[in-house]
Amino acid sequence: MILFMRNKGFLQLLPLLLLAANATAQSPDSLLIKRISDEVLVNSTAYSNLRYLCKKVGPRLSGSANAKKAIDATASMLRAAGADTVYLQPCMVTHWERGPKETGYIILADKSKHILKLTALGNSVGTAAAGISSTVIEVKNMEELSRLGEKVIKGKIVFFNIAMNPTYVRTFNAYGENGVGRRSGPAQAAKYGAIGAIVRSLASNIDDHPHTGATQYNDSFPKIPAIAISTADAEWLSLELRKKMELKAYFKTNCTMFPDAPSFNVIGEMKGSQFPAEIITVGGHLDSWDLAEGAHDDGTGCVQSIEVLRAMKQLQLRPKRTVRAVMFMNEENGGGGSKAYLAAAKLKNEKHIFALESDDGGFTPRGFSLEMTDANIQKMKSWLPLLYNYGIYEMNKGGSGSDVEPLKQIGTPLAGFAPDSQRYFDYHHAETDVFEAVSKRELDLGAANMTALIWLVSEYGL
């Protein structure tokens, strides 16, 4: 970086200030959002809360002891943030356990073994105690699987080697498209008589860390054991298969699906001053996969949502409408928390006017993705100039987040915080999703923008 700056910094800022001045003419909203940003960038507790959630609680899969700890921890954080009321909302959650000692290997021509870096897919069944072993059949897509059919697949282990398409600048598009192997591959392989499935990890980089994530069986076919292997192993295996027609794989997993278990969403509320019956939700999900600390997925969304309340409280901004920070339980492998939240809203006939989720990681902001009417989108877009200086450039129609999405049933306008997505799938669902992978400034800047947006909606409604 340049030596003496020669005023580079100031010159860079100038046109932005002019732009902001033109667009908002130092409006009260503009000044207020500057106060929000300053408060969060200076005094945010999101990073220290995240450290606690990652390092003191750790992985917190639904139904685990750690998930209970996370409930208590975030309830305390919400109280410390200054919520008027903090309460636990009962829900039923999937209770799946990986069990100990997952292992597996490929048997090479010389009878030596290449040990695989693997992890059972979430919600998958375990193998028999002896493990399973068979010939590996590689497929690159679902069409190839159905073309090979029962004749080739029966009794085999199918290797879904579907790489994330690197040409998608928005990596979630690759996740959507190339995630089919993990999501429905094992079920489809079972349809043709496979006895197991190996899935290339859904990761945007090549490394040794397997990425888990839920798979969904189809009740019409047997449930077969399914694992993900690291992208490095997937590249290796594919090369080996090209060299040699037939290779055998062995793996053993020890997963168990237990009956659904009782758990909770954690909710902190700040009562609206003028329209207390109108509810605005801002949330993330509290559960995480068991391999890592669940930092970007979704510790960051939780602590950002808590920060929204803290910042408003600290600045003595009393919202006109009721603002709720919600830590949803069981997003990763069942959605029990989001179902309970909707059910409670219906039961109490609550009026939910807006819900925002942060579940795309705690990266530097780029925009908000809007799932609402065109009229509401236009209203949101009119606020874009207010957020431009804080890194929000986009407010486009798109998905929101799976925890708030059920609220569509009661007509709630929804949004998802959409930070930069380049790094997300390096960490997602892998042991690398740890506190150290989060930048404090990126996390806080996201929280600042979320607070600003929640404040605007609480002031002006939708």
Next chain:
Amino acid sequence: MILFMRNKGFLQLLPLLLLAANATAQSPDSLLIKRISDEVLVNSTAYSNLRYLCKKVGPRLSGSANAKKAIDATASMLRAAGADTVYLQPCMVTHWERGPKETGYIILADKSKHILKLTALGNSVGTAAAGISSTVIEVKNMEELSRLGEKVIKGKIVFFNIAMNPTYVRTFNAYGENGVGRRSGPAQAAKYGAIGAIVRSLASNIDDHPHTGATQYNDSFPKIPAIAISTADAEWLSLELRKKMELKAYFKTNCTMFPDAPSFNVIGEMKGSQFPAEIITVGGHLDSWDLAEGAHDDGTGCVQSIEVLRAMKQLQLRPKRTVRAVMFMNEENGGGGSKAYLAAAKLKNEKHIFALESDDGGFTPRGFSLEMTDANIQKMKSWLPLLYNYGIYEMNKGGSGSDVEPLKQIGTPLAGFAPDSQRYFDYHHAETDVFEAVSKRELDLGAANMTALIWLVSEYGL
């Protein structure tokens, strides 16, 4: 992250595609830029080149043996990228060496010592062999220093505790404003008779890693030894000073400023097909501070510039104008490379129509900062819709980069690649600026946008 995506990814992409379609109507330029982006995101060698530069070469301060290695390495990379010609351009560079065993501490009330995490400032003089020791005087800004004046400062060690202002969303603004302590603090302290200076590291986070960087003496005053201490130590020291009126510091550094040494810029050229005499420069700087691998500062700018040539060559895009990838030497502590580049341009009466520098780190793109006439800025802005899908939202008037800046003397329109700046000052000039701090996708996406911009200028001129 949400479980089954429910088409979120695709929905998110849709409005962008529509926008791009509206703005550019699938123009040949739009299609070409998509090809460039795909090529870079799939086949870029920027990341592996960076790994080599960081791990095989390492720190490469001007005048060092490693700087020579870096020259050879990047010349090879430019040849491998397909440059028509690769050559070394002689320059004279600052040759400063830190020397071994920097050490220092604060003497506490109970006579125990708090060992400081410190590093000599670049270009600073060393202490006497015995080190220096005196009472510490903390100042928060330059006004405070001059208010205290010779009466208080004389014979003392001044502690410039100037934190980076966290409220600047663009962290370079804080670097510009709050960097005054490092840049001119020691010279100003010497003016009032100080015998040494301790500077709070210019870092946006609180940790144990001291950040170096050049300081500039004033010939009218003595050159006094100057160190940076980690932000954690700065916070600690400031607290201790509030508790106790007087604390003594000791430190010893062993720096030497040698006579300027001969070195080289490394240049790879791709001859223009229609206007070969019109030169477009894209570059970064090859030298780095000696504490780290110089990944973000500025290995990334170098390998991105090499990637611009590689991508064009691979896609068989022959630019109309001559494109030069330049690895500038000696940006960090002298600017010898940039001076030589300008001198050669003047000597040969070259026509430099555009120069782009990447020296703000290899982070996810946000924009380009433009140092050129308003008419040229308007032309650049007309290309913004073409780059929107690749994360470029901003083309505003601002600084470019210190290596290309001298070209202003010959009227060259300049630009700086301006990626997101939230993480830059966590690593900048510290031992944490290593290969692992760079995201492959972020690096490549920057290179793709740089290639696209260079291509547009080579096609349409300025």
